[in-house]
Amino acid sequence: MPARSQPVTVAAILLAVLSLPNVLYPLLALEGELVPLIYLTVAFGLAGLIAAAGLWMLKRWALWLTIIVCLLGGIFSWTPVIPQAPTVLHQGLAAVVVAGSVLIIVLVLLSTSRRAYT
Numbered sequence: 001m002p003a004r005s006q007p008v009t010v011a012a013i014l015l016a017v018l019s020l021p022n023v024l025y026p027l028l029a030l031e032g033e034l035v036p037l038i039y040l041t042v043a044f045g046l047a048g049l050i051a052a053a054g055l056w057m058l059k060r061w062a063l064w065l066t067i068i069v070c071l072l073g074g075i076f077s078w079t080p081v082i083p084q085a086p087t088v089l090h091q092g093l094a095a096v097v098v099a100g101s102v103l104i105i106v107l108v109l110l111s112t113s114r115r116a117y118t
Contacts, residue, residue, distance in 0.1 A: 004058055005116050011107035012055035015066060018073070018100050019048025044073065055108065060117040066108050074101035 022045025026038055048069045054062025077097040107113060 003116070004056070005110075005112045007107040007110050007113045008055055008058065008116055011066070011104045011113070012052045014100055014107075015048055015055065015070070015104050016052035018097060018104075019045045019052060019069075021045070023049065044069070048073070058116050063108055063114075063117055067105055070101040070104045074098045077101070 022041050025041045025045065047065065051062050051065040051069050055066055074097065077094045
């Protein structure tokens with residue numbers, strides 16, 4: 001098994017940290033929120049955790065799943081949330097998700113990272 005490069009390690013940990021709140025979202029959901037949205041958020045978080053585990057194990061499929069999850073996460077966080085967020089805190093958290101998603105994509109696409117995948 002090839003050695004895991006530092007960018008892959010950082011990307012896997014960062015992806016897990018950004019995905020975990022989505023999995024825990026039902027515990028934080030407000031009364032009256034749309035149930036399908038909650039299920040979609042949890043499914044999205046689980047996909048991120050699966051991608052993070054695959055990155056940790058250096059699986060090539062995880063590279064593509066990571067890119068898809070980060071692209072969708074960045075787009076969904078950027079479009080509706082940042083311009084219309086109710087508070088500055090919400091805007092800041094959405095901006096962190098967008099920046100984290102971009103950083104993860106850059107880290108997994110580095111040449112040293114791509115050589116590690118099996």
